[in-house]
Structures are given as structure tokens and as C-alpha cells.
Amino acid sequence: MIYGAYGYTGELIAREAVAKGYRPVLAGRDAKKLQPLADELGLPAVAIGLDASETLEHTLRDIQVVIHCAGPFSATAEPMMRACLNTGTHYQDITGEMAVYRMAHGMHDQAESAGVVLCPGTGFDVIPTDCLAAALHKAIPSATHLALGFDSDSALSPGTAKTSIESLGVGGAVRRKGEIEIIGHGELTRQINFGRGEKFAVAIPWGDVATAYYTTGIPNIEVYIPMSPRRAKKLKRLNKFRWLLRMNWMQKWLKKKVDNSVRGPGEQARAEQKTWVWGEVRNDRRGERKIGRVVTANGYDVTVHGTLAVMAFLLNYEGPGGYFTPSKLCGSELVEKLPGSGAIEIGID
Missing domain, CATH: 3.30.360.10 (Dihydrodipicolinate Reductase; domain 2)
Structure with missing residues (x-):
């Protein structure tokens, strides 16, 4: 599921996901903004606010991975993370907000117990x-x-x-x-x-x-x-x-x-x-x-391709739950695999 799919970056991710052959559920608060994109891409859509925790959790029970794109993440990340922990859904987002990383890190033990991966920052940040x-x-x-x-x-x-x-x-x-x-x-x-x-x-x-x-x-x-x-x-x-x-x-x-x-x-x-x-x-x-x-x-292209690369990794993931940075989850070579990226070069300069 892509939550916040009608935002600038969320829409880019949704379009590229379809181009790669995926059929994500599109979600967000505003049905009027959400439905036209879903109709154009031929995808299912769910209009839901993050404050509707019971309905959100009911929706997530059939979702394996959430790509959270709806900021400000300082307000939206925690309710989505907690819903994912309660439903066994892996969580990733495109935030660059330090407070969100610290919060997710603090939820490591809960995520580990739930078998859920929390991996915020799966875009250019970071x-x-x-x-x-x-x-x-x-x-x-x-x-x-x-x-x-x-x-x-x-x-x-x-x-x-x-x-x-x-x-x-x-x-x-x-x-x-x-x-x-x-x-x-x-x-x-x-x-x-x-x-x-x-x-x-x-x-x-x-x-x-x-x-x-x-x-x-x-x-x-x-x-x-x-x-x-x-x-x-x-x-x-x-x-x-x-x-x-x-x-x-x-x-x-x-x-x-x-x-x-x-x-x-x-x-x-x-x-x-x-x-x-x-x-x-x-x-x-x-x-x-x-x-x-x-x-x-x-x-922004790094964010689109990086987010979908992590999503694909999580769809086949069988490891432990917990908080992960992108390189801890997918390896430091992750960036080198993205379209438009070169190799990491290390030297004395």
C-alpha cells in the first residue's frame, strides 16, 4: 500500500510501481485527490485518515508492506508505525525527519517482537x-x-x-x-x-x-x-x-x-x-x-527507485523484525543498484 499516493513523490512512486508491474493499493485522507489517480492507473483505492486506527488496522491486515509518503512525518509516522506493528505489516517511508528515525529506533524491541521491519528513510533521505x-x-x-x-x-x-x-x-x-x-x-x-x-x-x-x-x-x-x-x-x-x-x-x-x-x-x-x-x-x-x-x-528519482527497491526486498523478506536503516536492511551496495547511480569509490583524497 502507498499511503499519501497523491502527493508529489507518492504519485511518482505509484506510477513507477505500475510501470514495474506492481499493483499497489493507493491510500490517503482525501478521496477527491486519491480517486482520479487510482482510476487513471487502474488501482484499488482506500480513503482513510490515520486517526481512524481501527479502520486503518483492518485495512492493513491484508497488506504486506506500507510505503508511507504522507507528511509531515513528525505527525503521521507514529500512528502508521503503530498500526503496522499491530497488523504484522512492514513499514517504510520517505521521511528526512530526524525525530522519526529516533522514534523508530526507540520502537526496535516492539518491532522485533512483532516480526515487523521499521525502515524509515528509504528515499534520497537517507x-x-x-x-x-x-x-x-x-x-x-x-x-x-x-x-x-x-x-x-x-x-x-x-x-x-x-x-x-x-x-x-x-x-x-x-x-x-x-x-x-x-x-x-x-x-x-x-x-x-x-x-x-x-x-x-x-x-x-x-x-x-x-x-x-x-x-x-x-x-x-x-x-x-x-x-x-x-x-x-x-x-x-x-x-x-x-x-x-x-x-x-x-x-x-x-x-x-x-x-x-x-x-x-x-x-x-x-x-x-x-x-x-x-x-x-x-x-x-x-x-x-x-x-x-x-x-x-x-x-527524487533516487527516492522513487530506492523506495521500490526496498519494497521489493521486503516482499521477499524472511529475516527478523526491528528497526533498520536502509544499508542495514539491504546492504551498502543498495545505492549502486539504483538507476543513474555509479559505484561507491573509497580512497585517500
């Missing part, structure tokens, strides 16, 4: 960086520091834009000595060659601050994206207003602006945009350092 983190950790198993990042020209989808808005009132995030630490926006910067020349980069509160730790156990983790120094200075100024950006009315206002103005990239734009993923792993005590890179397709 398949490429998670797989690269796993490969880098294999290169230096004693690593104490991990930095990850990516460089892309891709435009934001509405869902990703809203996730970014939620982080504005919180700040940046890194992991230090095994614990997540909130830092100011634009506070941590460095020069990085993501794969197409050295660029100024800024640390962001990306999901790998949580997931890469679950994958590797490395206690110090940072994630970067390229940004102009001028834009980084503007971002830093937002720190004075984080209290305001956390207010519910401000969040609603900013997200409404997204609804009115942000549209996901078209097919041609996605086809022309690659993503350069970079990572650095270190053990300073031993003087060891290695760099890893992998080039992937556009982030």
Missing part, C-alpha cells in the same frame, strides 16, 4: 548517504569521526520544503560523543569537494545525524551541503528568531506559502540533474582518513 557511511565505516572500522554531504541542483518538492521549514525553529544538529547536539544555523562550515570542485559548505540537521550512528556506531557525525558564504550569513541571522520560527502560527504561514508556490521538478529537469554524494571518515588517534564518493540520479 539511502545514498547511509550506504556511503556504511562503506566508509568498513574502510576504517575504528573511525571516530564521520562527515557526510551532497551537492545537487535539484529543486525542492513541497514535502521537503516543509521539512526544512520545521527545522528553522530548531537549529542545526550534529552528533558529538554519541549524543545529538543542537547548534546554530550556519555555525559549522568547511570547504568540501563533493565531486565537482571545492565548495564552501554548511552543516545541516540531515537525517544521517541519527541514522549514520545507528548504521556505524561512529560517535561524531556531521552532514553538509554547499552554500554561498553570503547565504550562510543570512542563515546565521535566523538564529536570533528561532523562537519565532517555532511558533505554530508562523509554521502554518510558511507552510501555506509552500503550498501556494512550490512545485516539484518535472521529468525533464529530474533527468538532467545528478547528485554528488561525499563522505569522510577519520580516526585522529591513528592518523587514518579516507574519502568516499558516489554519484546518483536526481534525489
Whole structure:
């Protein structure tokens, strides 16, 4: 079942699933938005809200895997996860929200007992960086520091834009000595060659601050994206207003602006945009350092193909339940198998 199938990314996943010969059940809250897509694709549809827990669980009893695409995941992930635990249904989603990864990790024992896989983040958030983190950790198993990042020209989808808005009132995030630490926006910067020349980069509160730790156990983790120094200075100024950006009315206002103005990239734009993923792993005590890179397709195409690859894996899965990162579930080679992706390259650079 694809829940949130009429959203930008949910629709892309639904269309590609049909192209691959699958016949998923399409689901979501809004029947008026859902039914036209179901009719066009010739698929069954179920309009259901996540607050209707009994009806949701009744629907899930015949479903083997849920692909959850309806954000904001900070509000929607938990009720869907709990419904899946109660019905023996494997759960995956396309979130990039750190809080969701931490919540799913905290539900590991329940999922293990239920024989259910919880694998949030089966899209661009966080398949490429998670797989690269796993490969880098294999290169230096004693690593104490991990930095990850990516460089892309891709435009934001509405869902990703809203996730970014939620982080504005919180700040940046890194992991230090095994614990997540909130830092100011634009506070941590460095020069990085993501794969197409050295660029100024800024640390962001990306999901790998949580997931890469679950994958590797490395206690110090940072994630970067390229940004102009001028834009980084503007971002830093937002720190004075984080209290305001956390207010519910401000969040609603900013997200409404997204609804009115942000549209996901078209097919041609996605086809022309690659993503350069970079990572650095270190053990300073031993003087060891290695760099890893992998080039992937556009982030939204990675999400579509990555999500369906994990879904196909779960349809034939006979292993234990529990919380998994994508690389822990499917192996670090998962990203290399996706259309448009190259091989992970590890070296000293």
C-alpha cells in the first residue's frame, strides 16, 4: 500500500510501481485527490485518515508492506508505525525527519517482537548517504569521526520544503560523543569537494545525524551541503528568531506559502540533474582518513527507485523484525543498484 499516493513523490512512486508491474493499493485522507489517480492507473483505492486506527488496522491486515509518503512525518509516522506493528505489516517511508528515525529506533524491541521491519528513510533521505557511511565505516572500522554531504541542483518538492521549514525553529544538529547536539544555523562550515570542485559548505540537521550512528556506531557525525558564504550569513541571522520560527502560527504561514508556490521538478529537469554524494571518515588517534564518493540520479528519482527497491526486498523478506536503516536492511551496495547511480569509490583524497 502507498499511503499519501497523491502527493508529489507518492504519485511518482505509484506510477513507477505500475510501470514495474506492481499493483499497489493507493491510500490517503482525501478521496477527491486519491480517486482520479487510482482510476487513471487502474488501482484499488482506500480513503482513510490515520486517526481512524481501527479502520486503518483492518485495512492493513491484508497488506504486506506500507510505503508511507504522507507528511509531515513528525505527525503521521507514529500512528502508521503503530498500526503496522499491530497488523504484522512492514513499514517504510520517505521521511528526512530526524525525530522519526529516533522514534523508530526507540520502537526496535516492539518491532522485533512483532516480526515487523521499521525502515524509515528509504528515499534520497537517507539511502545514498547511509550506504556511503556504511562503506566508509568498513574502510576504517575504528573511525571516530564521520562527515557526510551532497551537492545537487535539484529543486525542492513541497514535502521537503516543509521539512526544512520545521527545522528553522530548531537549529542545526550534529552528533558529538554519541549524543545529538543542537547548534546554530550556519555555525559549522568547511570547504568540501563533493565531486565537482571545492565548495564552501554548511552543516545541516540531515537525517544521517541519527541514522549514520545507528548504521556505524561512529560517535561524531556531521552532514553538509554547499552554500554561498553570503547565504550562510543570512542563515546565521535566523538564529536570533528561532523562537519565532517555532511558533505554530508562523509554521502554518510558511507552510501555506509552500503550498501556494512550490512545485516539484518535472521529468525533464529530474533527468538532467545528478547528485554528488561525499563522505569522510577519520580516526585522529591513528592518523587514518579516507574519502568516499558516489554519484546518483536526481534525489527524487533516487527516492522513487530506492523506495521500490526496498519494497521489493521486503516482499521477499524472511529475516527478523526491528528497526533498520536502509544499508542495514539491504546492504551498502543498495545505492549502486539504483538507476543513474555509479559505484561507491573509497580512497585517500
